[in-house]
Amino acid sequence: MTKVFENQTFERFYDQDSSKTFADMEFRKCRFSNCAISITRNPALRSTVRNVKLIDCEMLVACSLRTAIVEDVLIDGLKTPHPVHTWGAVFKHVTLRGKIGRVMTSPRVLISRDEPDVERAFAEANAAYYATVDWALDIREAEVQEIDIRGVSGDLIRRDPATQVLITREKAMQGKWRQLDLSGTYWPTSIQFFLEQGAPSRVLVAPKRDKKYRRMLEGLQLLREAGVAEPD
Numbered sequence: 001m002t003k004v005f006e007n008q009t010f011e012r013f014y015d016q017d018s019s020k021t022f023a024d025m026e027f028r029k030c031r032f033s034n035c036a037i038s039i040t041r042n043p044a045l046r047s048t049v050r051n052v053k054l055i056d057c058e059m060l061v062a063c064s065l066r067t068a069i070v071e072d073v074l075i076d077g078l079k080t081p082h083p084v085h086t087w088g089a090v091f092k093h094v095t096l097r098g099k100i101g102r103v104m105t106s107p108r109v110l111i112s113r114d115e116p117d118v119e120r121a122f123a124e125a126n127a128a129y130y131a132t133v134d135w136a137l138d139i140r141e142a143e144v145q146e147i148d149i150r151g152v153s154g155d156l157i158r159r160d161p162a163t164q165v166l167i168t169r170e171k172a173m174q175g176k177w178r179q180l181d182l183s184g185t186y187w188p189t190s191i192q193f194f195l196e197q198g199a200p201s202r203v204l205v206a207p208k209r210d211k212k213y214r215r216m217l218e219g220l221q222l223l224r225e226a227g228v229a230e231p232d
Contacts (some may be wrong), residue, residue, distance in 0.1 A: 002026050002051070002211035010035055015017065017045045026053040034116065038068035039090070041109070041118045043125040049073060059084045060099075067109055067122060068128065070094055078103075083146070087111060088122045090154060092133045097141035099209065107151030130156065139164065146208040152194065154201030161232035163206045164176070165220050168230065169199070177228045179216040184212060 006028040014137045015022075016039040038047035053224045058079040067088040073095070078084075080101030088109035096103075109122045109195040132138070133228040136156040137149070147229075150158065172191050182188050187204060204223075223229040 002053075004028065005030055013037075014039065015047055015109075016040065017042070018047055019045045020215070021048040021050060023050040024051065024052075025047075026055065027057050028055045029057065030054075031058045032063050032081075036064045036066055038066045040067055041115070043067070043121055052077060054110045055199060056098075065089050075100070079203070080145075088126070088151075090129045090133075091136040092125050092129075093138075094136065095138040095141075095145075096144075097138075097153045098143060101140050101146045101148040102145070104146075104148040105142065105151055106175055126151070139203075139205065142205075143208045144205060146207050147205050149203055150204070153199050153200065153212065155204040159203050163208065163217060163220070165204050165223060165229035165232075166201055167194065167204060167228060168201045169195070171228050171230070174228075176226045177223060180219075180222045180226055180228075182219045182222065184215040186216070187219050187223065 002024045004026045007030065009031045013035040015037045022037070037049065040046055045055045046069060048071070050071045053074045054076070057078040058081070061082055063084055065086040069185055071092040075096050077098035078100050078105065079083055083102040083104060086105045088107065089105065101176060105124065107126070109118055122231045130153065136152050136159055138158040139147070140158055141159045159166070172195055177188070177191055190204055204220060206213055210216065218228065224231065
């Protein structure tokens with residue numbers, strides 16, 4: 001049975017080294033402040049979030065999803081006065097739709113420290129996990145203010161071809177995008193970050209709730225026409 005929470009505020013919830021499973025919950029118009037799930041430096045101690053829905057919720061301040069395994073989750077509308085980050089998390093059948101604020105996923109685990117052994121352990125665990133996943137994220141109906149998806153291969157993302165394009169490492173390395181007029185867009189920075197990381201492909205999303213949306217959309221079309229983005 002799914003437990004439903006409505007119009008509640010959750011503060012200072014920190015899940016650390018617990019290997020817990022948080023499952024069968026629905027949050028409606030709830031607010032979260034200073035909360036983090038799955039804080040750990042050991043893949044064996046990461047937590048799992050499964051069969052959870054967030055409907056018209058708000059992440060107020062200092063909220064993050066750390067190294068969790070996230071499966072069968074729906075986020076339908078999410079206010080983010082401050083950007084919400086995920087760190088080292090993996091996803092399976094996670095859907096974002098409706099009006100979404102600013103979200104970034106990162107393959108890094110440790111935010112302010114450099115510990116190669118920890119990062120390597122999670123990179124290996126995450127690669128093994130994704131080898132069993134048919135699709136990770138569905139962002140086709142997400143109306144985002146900003147979204148930066150790192151650490152999730154583009155071929156595992158269900159996307160809207162009209163506003164979201166797929167770029168492969170092979171095409172990006174050819175460098176044709178450097179010759180395009182992408183001024184007023186985030187795309188040169190996004191592609192450069194992509195090249196510096198190890199993912200085989202990446203999805204670029206024109207943010208429908210950004211004032212530069214039209215220009216960003218034009219930039220994606222330029223990438224398509226130059227053969228940098230995959231044809232749809």
